[in-house]
Amino acid sequence: MEVLGSKDELVLALPPSLTVVVAVTRSKSSKYAVKWALDKFHLEGKVLFKLLHVRPRITTVPTPLGNYLISQVRDDVAAAYKNEVQWKTTAMLLPYKKMFTERKVVVxxxxxxxxxxxxxxxxxxxxxxxSKLVIGAAPGSRLLPIWKCPVACWSRLGRKLKSKGISSRISDHTPSFCTVYVIKNGKLSSVRRSKLETDGSINNESSDAETSASSCSSYNFSSQTDGTDHGSDSSYSHYHCPSLQLHGTHDLSIINQGSLTSKSVSTDICHSRSESSFSNNPDGQSARSSISSVRNVETDICTWDSGKAYSDASTVSSSESKIDINFELEKLRIELRHARGMYAVAQNETINASRQLTGLSKRQTEDALKLEEIRLREEQARELARKEREKHEAAKREAEFLRECAEIEASQRKEAEYRAARDAKEKQNFEKALKSPNEPYKRFTWEEIVSATSSFSDDLKIGMGAYGTVYKCTLNYVTAAVKVLHLKENPSTKEFQQELDIMSKIRHPHLLLLLGACPEQSCLVYEYMENGSLEERLLQNNSTLSIPWFERYRIAWEIASALVFLHNSKPRPIVHRDLKPANILLDQNLVSKIGDVGLSTLLPSIPSVNSSQPPIYKDSGPIGTLCYIDPEYQRSGLISPKSDVYAFGMVILQLLTAKPALALPHKVETALEDGQFMEILDCKAGSWPIKETNELVVLGLRCAEMKQSDRPDLNAEVLPVLEKLKQIANKASHSPPSAQPAPPNHFICPLLKEVMEDPYVAADGYTYDRKSIEVWLKENDKSPMTSLPLPDKNLIPNYSLLSAIMEWKSKKP
Incomplete structure (x- = not known):
């Protein structure tokens, strides 16, 4: 500490602030370096700690396919990798920051x-x-320990050591004004002192030597005055303050006694001053040491004063001895006043140091508050950035989902357009195939049919009945079904010609269309129906296509309209005689058409004069399928349009129940009487409307009455009812179902009891809607499901569940 000014004004020069830089890495030596720096410097007053970590520049990004330059990857991938590196660095530095926090030191x-x-x-x-730099010694470094290297020659020895460790290279390249400490295993391994410390040590030694020399020259002058050599005396060599000047220079010539004693006292005082003058400790220790030294000097002077006076009064009698004693006493009094002045300086220094320490503590507190505020703002900014990033990811996923939906919709629309174009082309081909200048149907050769069916391959067989086998084929670029009849008689028999004549002349939307024939081989070519027969869709358990209830209403009306057309054909009505689900075919749109119209149909006679009675024809040969044959026809052999009404009633009951025809009317009647009608309905058809379905089942039972007279008229009674049901079916097919299927349980938020919009996983492992769980966590610290305390309030987005919920919503009708 340097003293400035005169005896009336003393100004203290404060030491500059100290910056301690601790360089850390991932190695264990950095932990020792931080601990050593805290133990060494955190109590030395105004110290600013800086925790320094150097990491390599990020130039490449590792991927499963190898390392790529950061300029070669996407911006989001590069940003994610940088965030990961930043997070790892923060996690590595966290234990070191915790060491400072535990010691309540700002870093x-x-x-x-x-x-x-x-x-x-x-x-x-x-x-x-x-500044001072503290680093950890690298593993395997061999630096000379500090206790084996004298301080005076350390700088020269440090330059001679050539270590290849990074700690040695850091010491060599660090600026000369910075002291470098190398710590190994928690102990000081080596130190490279700064130039300022080295020069200060040399200057202090040379200053002491010069002071001693000046003191000697001063007292050589006093010895020559009286011709006596008393040796060198350094009592006044260190004081250049005007308060220490002697009262008269002529008194120096009579000093001949007590120089040795005064020398010892002066040396003690000078030693006390030198401790106070050259101390650089800013916490007030120099002041306390100066005060202690001054008090010791006062005690020594008082003791010496009394003892010396007593001795001289008893032994010295001459006047010269008295003058010499008085001079010595005056000199000691001057030194005592100077010591008191130094004591006052030490007190002022202590007060100033205390004030500066208080100011530094206040600034440190303010800086800590500012740092905490900055940290909170940084956390808020990170949270805001995280939320924005999550919103961006959610918007990106939603956009991707909408894009996929648009692609699916475009694909479906393209497929529908392709089907429409294909249907239009097939319709044109049908019309071309039906146009014949000489005959009402197109003739095909046997070779064409054999080639189209690949010689009647079993792979192309689509049906087989009592009258023939049906094959799928392509004739004149038209997909068709070829029916090869098993006739033991001549191909030109009455039955074959009858079917050929009837099917080639009549046209109805719900009658199977005849494209052509090969009369020579008894082959009939019909249009191809993609969905097969009604029997396959109703009675086969392996059927993948279930028919909704409103489609079944429509099919019943289509069959009835086709039967009315046959029964009212001119010049003579036609009775089908073999109506059953196996002869009702469905196209790709589930439109129904009746097949086998001609072969199993017997034309009745001309109606009688009384037109109110339906035409009746007597036939002794049984034609048809058991369970669908009119019971009255089986008993009397009389056949009429009411015979088809009975078979139609059986078809209605099968449309409702999807059960075999054997004893079906009895089962349905029993269920109606027992109040279990809804239990026998086909559940695959969906939710049947009770009122309309009950009306249809009653109509089916009326049609299936045992007597023809009890059966309703097809045109006057049956068709109007089916018309009304068809209109209800059309409305149901174009409107969404009233009851939506319930969502899966894991889609429901435990708090809202609704389908989650933005699912997030909480610390208890359960998934909640984000808004609801955030509101819960603001007021509670426990789980809403288990009522146990939550370890934290972090929320993690559940992307897989969000994707499943979005897919479920897209499939809702």
Missing amino acids: EVLVIEADDVVEAISREVSKYEN
Whole structure:
């Protein structure tokens, strides 16, 4: 500490602030370096700690396919990798920051990206004038311990050591004004002192030597005055303050006694001053040491004064001895006044140091508050960035989902357009095939049919009945069904010609269309129906296509309209005689058409004069399928249009129940009487409307009455009812179902009891809607499901569940 000014004004020069930089890495030695720096410097007054970490520059990004330059990857991938590196760095520095926090020491963390660690540390340390650098020794380094190297020759010895470790290279490249400490296993391994410390030590030694020399020359002058050599005396050599000047220079010539005693006292005082003058400790220790020294000097002077006076009064009698004693006493009094002045200086220094310490503590507290505020703002900014990133990801996923939906819709629309174009083309081909200048049907050769069916391959067989086998084929670029009849008689028999004549002349939307024939081989070519027969869709359990109830209403009306057309044909009505689900075919749109109209149909006679009675024809040969044959026809042999009404009633009951025809009317009647009608309905058809379905089942039972007279008229009674049911079916087919299927349980939020919009996983492992769980966590610290305390309030988005919910919503009708 340097004293400035005169005896009336003393100004203290405060020491500059100290910056301690601790360079850390992932190695264990960095932990020892931080602990050593805290133990060494955190109690030395105004100290600013900086935690320095140098990491390599990010130039490449690792991927499963190898490392790629950061300019070669997408921006989001590069940003994600940088965030990961930043997170790892923060996690690595967290234990070191915790060591400072536990000691209640404020520390500034510096993370530098550089390829050269030594250059980066040197450049950072050069920013602070009064600084010290603490580093951990690298494993395997062999630096000379400090206790084996004298301080005076350390700088020369440090230059001679050539270590290849990074700690040695850092010491060599660090600026000379910075002291470098190398810590190994928690102990000081080596130190490279700064130039300021080295020069200060040399200057202090030379200053002491010069002071001693000046003291000797001063007292050589006093010895020559009286011609006596008393040796060198350094009592006044260190004092240049005007308050220490003697009262008269002529008194120096009579000093001949007590020089040795005064020398010892002066030396003690000078030693006390030198301790106070050259101390650099800013916490007031120099002041306390100066006060202690001054008090010791006062005690010594008083003791010496009384003892000396008593001895001289008893032994010295001459006047010269008295003058010499008085001079010595005056000199001691002057030194005592100077010591008291030094005591006052020490007190002022203590007060100033205390004030500065209070100011520094206040500034430190303010800086800590500002740092905490900055940290909170940083956390808020990170949270805001996280939420924005999540919103961006959700919007991106939603856009991707909408794009996929648009692609699916476009694909479906394209497929529908393709089907419409194909249907239009097939219709044109049908019309071309039906146009014949000489005959009402197109003739095909046997060779064409054999070639189209691949010689009647079993792979192309689509049906087989009592009258023939049906094959799928392509004739004149038209997909068709070829029916090869098994006739033992001549192909030109009455039955074959009858079917050929009837089917080639009549046209109805719900009658199977005849495209052509090969009369020579008894082959009939019909249009191809993609969905097969009604029997396959109703009675086969392996059927993948279930028919909704409103489609079944429509099919019943289509069959009835086709039967009415046959029964009212001119010049003579036609009775089908073999109506059953196996002869009702469905196209790709589930439109029904009746097949086998001609072969199993017997034309009745001309109606009688009384037109109110239906035409009746007597036939002794049984034609048809058991369970669908009119019971009255079986008993009397009389056949009429009411015979088809009975078979139609059986078809209606099968449309409702999807059960075999054997004893079906009895089962349905029993269910109606027992109040279990809804239980026998086909559940695959969906939710049947009770009122309309009950009306249809009653109509089916009326049609299936045993007597023809009890059966309703097809045109006057049956068709109007089916017309009304068809209109209800059309409305149901174009409107969404009234009851939506319930969502899966894991789609429901436990708090809202509704389908989640933005599912998030909480710390208890359960998934909640984000808004609801955030409101819950603001007021509660426990799980809403288990009522146990939550370890944290972090929320993680459940992307897989969100994707499943969005897919479920897209499939809702």
